[in-house]
Amino acid sequence: MSLPVVVLFWIAGGWIGLAALFYLWVIPNFELEALNYLEHYGLIREEGRPYEPRHSWCTTTGFSDMLFFEIDRHSDHHARGETEFWKLKSIGAPNMDKGYLPLFVLTLIPPLWHRYMKHVLTEWDEKYASEGEKKLRKN
Numbered sequence: 001m002s003l004p005v006v007v008l009f010w011i012a013g014g015w016i017g018l019a020a021l022f023y024l025w026v027i028p029n030f031e032l033e034a035l036n037y038l039e040h041y042g043l044i045r046e047e048g049r050p051y052e053p054r055h056s057w058c059t060t061t062g063f064s065d066m067l068f069f070e071i072d073r074h075s076d077h078h079a080r081g082e083t084e085f086w087k088l089k090s091i092g093a094p095n096m097d098k099g100y101l102p103l104f105v106l107t108l109i110p111p112l113w114h115r116y117m118k119h120v121l122t123e124w125d126e127k128y129a130s131e132g133e134k135k136l137r138k139n
Contacts, residue, residue, distance in 0.1 A: 005021065006018070006021065009021040031104075034107050034108075035100065035104065037107060038057070038096075038100075038103050038104065038107050039056055039057050039074050040055075040056055041057070041117060042117055042120075042121045043055050043056065043094075043124065044133050044136050044137060045133065046130065046132040046133060046136065049130075049132075053075035053076065053078065053079045053092075054075070054094055054124075054128040055075075055078075056074050056078050056093065056094075057074060057094055057096050058073055058074050058075050058090065058093050058094065058096070059074070059095065059096045059097070059099055059100055060073060060090050060095055073088035073089060073091070074093075075091055075093030075094075076088040076089050076093075079091065094123075094124050094127070094128055096120060121137075
């Protein structure tokens with residue numbers, strides 16, 4: 001399917017059309033992977049144990065709710081994957097409290113991201129980690 005799409009974009013716009021296609025393929029994929037990275041960063045789970053809402057980050061802020069169509073309620077998305085995005089709820093899972101935009105910018109500056117996440121992960125260990133997960137973190 002990619003070849004006909006490339007040909008159509010070439011016919012429609014030449015090099016500018018291919019540049020637009022490149023943008024449509026690469027930039028959104030990069031953004032999706034960056035968000036996936038920040039939504040799961042540093043969280044651990046004991047092998048063989050079930051996934052729980054505490055194993056993914058939420059970033060519930062009013063701005064993120066509006067801009068990202070409730071995906072800031074990421075833990076509920078994992079707990080109830082069949083649920084439409086507008087029905088997702090804040091279910092008491094770990095929350096970064098900053099919103100997606102500031103966190104996305106932080107992921108692009110690794111030293112700042114790691115410094116911020118060090119404190120957030122310490123809090124996760126204290127509030128959410130099981131004893132087995134705390135042992136995994138120390139290793």
